[in-house]
Amino acid sequence: MRISSLSIYGNATSQLNSLQSALARTQMQLSTERRILTPADDPVASARVLEVSQTKEMNLQFATNRASARSSLTTVEGALQNAGNLLQDIQELAVTAGNGSMLTKDRQLLATELEGRLADLLGVANSTDGAGGYLFSGYMATTQPFTTTPGGADYKGDQGQRQLQVAASRRMPLSASGSAVFENNPTGNGNFQTQAAAANTGAAIISSGSVVDRVQADAGRDYKLTFAVTGTPAVTTYSVVDTTTGTDVAVPGMTAQAYEAGKAITFGGLSFDIKGQPADGDNFTAKPSEKQSVFTTVTNLIAALRAPADGSAGKAALTNNIATALDNLKSSHDNVLTVQASVGAHMKELDYLDSAGDDLDIQYAATLSDLQDLDMVKAISDFSQQQMTLQAAQMSFKTMSGLSLFNYL
Template sequence: MSLRLATSTIFATGTGQINSLQTQMAKTQEQLSANKRVLTASDDPIASARSLEVTQSQSMNTQFATNRNNAKSSLSLVDKTMQDVTAQIQSIQTSIVAAGNATYTQSDRQALATQLEGQMKDLIGMANTTDGTGGYIFSGYQSTTQPFSQTPTGATYQGDQGVRSLQVGSARKMSVTANGSQIFDAVPTGNGTFQTQASTSNTGSGIVSPGSVTDRSQLNGHNYAINFAIGGTPSATTYSVMDTTTNPATAVLQNQPYTAGATISFGGMSTSITGAPADGDSFTVQPSQKQSVFTTLQNLIDTLKGPADGSTGKATLANNLATAGSNMANALSNVLTVQATVGANLNELDTLDSSGQALDEQYTQTLNNLDNYDLAKTISLFTQQQQTLQAAQISFKTMSGLSLFNYIS
């Protein structure tokens, strides 16, 4: 029994096969162009799903790398500014030492005060450093608000207490700015635990040392006064230490003989006084407070502009210079602490960069393994499909040309 094929069937079957072969070859060509095996989820659903997950992770890793670059830029600016501030404070410390020179005249001290006024402006300018895009790096979250404005007593902080941060790793969020209030305003006075000061009404030549802590377990945070008296026959200078936090004040030490430079100890603290305090002179010992470096600098300028006549004036100058020296040393310590933190963060960013690069290479390798793309195999397949298509086209042409009408003359 013979099988009869209609001409339409021959054409439909032939074109269908050719279209199918062309589609397969086009798919292989796309794989060659994209250099990938899996182009759509239907090519390999499992590999495609895993590839999507890895690609998303790699994208996040790339974003973290971008964040780290931004963090480095911001932290480097903070570090450079802190270096400039350090140099400025050290210069001010040199001026404090120079101002204590016994040969200096009022004119010399006035010249130092003028120099310090310029350094005040420079220091405020550093505290108002911007990031190049108009944002202030020391104003907390209020990046568009200038953090410091100069006042007659120093400068006031107008930012907030925030510290801007960036996600620099999957489990690491890092501060990329510093808070101006903590750097420039929160400077402990005195020796960092307590501060000693001479009363402004003193008439003698007593000069008090910054003191030190001798026993922290005895510190109670109280305010004390060292009061001097001169009397008796022969005349003798004595002092009493009063705890002025209690009401009424209570005596801690009473009528102790005064020896210039001798250690005076009480409440886990010790200090010493040199010179010749007058009858009724007083020195205070109080817990350290937080004070702006700009306030310290303005007080220093006012001191240098004021008179320093006679033994009393010289003692007042020496006491104020000692106070300024201690406070500026604490300000420098504050700045160096910020620098150390910034340096540690920059080192950590370098470490995170290395880890991020290794992770990116791992993601790339995983994607390559999931795609399992073999260039030689794909080229061989494409050549085979091309030859198959050509054979199909030739056979279709031959089949479609078979007709009895070709033999009728």
Template sequence: MAIRISTQMMYDRNVSQLSNLHGNMLRTQMQLSTDRRVLTPADDPVSSARALEVTQSYELNEQYVLNRQSASASLVQVDSTLETVNDILDNALVEVVRAGNPGQSQSDRDAIAVALEGHLADLLSQANTADGSGGYLFSGYKTNTQPFALTADGADYYGDQGRRELQVGSGRQMAISATGSEIFLENPTGNRTFQTGADPANTGTGVISPGTIVGTTQPINYEINFTKDATTGAVEFSVTNTDDGSQVMPPTAFKSGEPIVFGGMSFDITGAPANGDKFTIEPSRNQSVFTTIRDVVKALRNPGSGPTAGAELTNALNRANQNLQNARDNVLSVRASVGARENELETLDSSASALRIQYSDQITNLIGLTTEGQIEAVSRFQQQTTSLTAAQQTFRSATQLSLFNYI
């Protein structure tokens, strides 16, 4: 039975064939231009789903990179500010040591007090450092609140104890700042375990040392009381536990500079304490560095004169020297913590670089064109181009098959 092929059918079949060939060629061309084997999930559902998971991990890794850049910028600013604070404290210590020179006149001490007030202003400026984004670096979570304001006795802190953090890794949140309280307020006094002091009412020339730890000690308050025999001139001291009133050391002959040891502590008192003079031993406590500088400025401007005033000034300078050293050590400790976090960020960045390459390779293997795939796609594109060209020429020739062409 003869099959009749109409002109319309011939056109429809050829147009459909050309359309299919052209679509296949365009798909191959898109694979080459995007460097992807899988253009839609329908091409390879399993690989597409897996590639989506890997892509999400890749983008998350890139976000961690951005977070670490922000964290690093903040930590660098904190470290730079703390370096300046350390320099200020070093300069203040130099002034305190200079003030201890017995040859200084009152006008010299007044000049040193002015210099220390300048260091105090510089210290406040660093404590109120802006973070570059409209907030303050050391105010904790209260970024829009200026953390410190000077007072007659030191400075008040208006920030909080919060430490701003950023997610810098899949399982790592990192503090990107430090609070003003841990830098400027939480500075231990004395030798970090206990602090020595002289009663302001003393009339002798006794000077007590900061002391050291020589055994197990407990946070207890002690008082060292001096008595002087009016007849013989012999000076004795006794030690009392002021927490419970018990006597720790009975009356003992005093020798200037000889170590006094009890309760795991050792210290000495030099000079000539007078009858009724008292010295104290207290547990170390936290003190603002602003208070430390304020106290030493007041001591330097004390108009007292004579041996007793000199001993009082020496005790004040010794106390300030020890407390400023503690404040500087505290700043160095915070800087060490900041430096450790900066090193950790560098390690995390190195790991992120390796992950970036790993994720990229996985995505390429799942939906991308490998080297072999590119070669195959180029060959296929050339074949499809040739097939389309041949089909177009065949269709053109077929449409010209008419008896009218031969009349």
């Protein structure tokens, strides 16, 4: 069969180009250490590489978010630690104020010191994150959460809780609202609160009490206990009425009961005692606990220390007010500690998420390596083979192109 010179040159050129292209591709794979240079090389693997790469980038972004969340939570924890220390100091001052040997001027000095602690506590509540945002204002990061009022402080933030995505299925709170930290404090013993009437003239002191029957106590009734001192010699009795509906309703079995100082008084699932000598007409109340701002509690304590405490009635009123303040301060301190523990738990969770994120990053890197990394040994072998084949093809083409009948004429 006769083959034209044009066909010989055309076929040879095409073959050499193919061999050179294959060699160049292998050389590119070796230089990039990647098996897939374009999606056309392996469409299925290329799609998978894109998917895994995007997931890996998201995992890296979550790691950045966790670092930011940890920084924010560390700032919040520091503020809560300061608040807890201040509340501890205030409780110690309140206990000191209850010392019966203290003079009026001493209590005035304590009141002044408490005013300083109150200002410090307000400063903590208005702490910022270092970037111009307030820690405890909810979603209203640029609004100062608390402003001073005659009764304590007024909350200007909202109930929101800023969050940040720290994992594929986890959004983590970065702080707590000021209302939840400083205002969500149950009064009294946490179930009900006992209180002496401001107009009492006797020397009776009431305890904070406890719950003895949860079912009855959970009914949430308001009670008033009134003393009567009659006869000669004087006999002291007390009666308890239910004032929940606004009308006094006698509590069964609790009318004209003989008073014995320090003896437990139990009704409606509640139990407390009263010590000291009450006067005729003195009354005490027992109501379900309410939420009260810690700033109101400290302000009331300061007012109680500045009020006159002359005579047995004045000292009893002071003791009752300090006892009420101590109960409320303990509740406030416990609430701050609870929020602080929650922040600590979130920081611990971030450690676990970091560990899981690192494991995922290794897994994604391994998957990408399996999909697109080059088998270097095989690639070098292929490169050497392709190089040798190209050289042989070039040599054979050179030899064939030199053949001509004119060489024999």
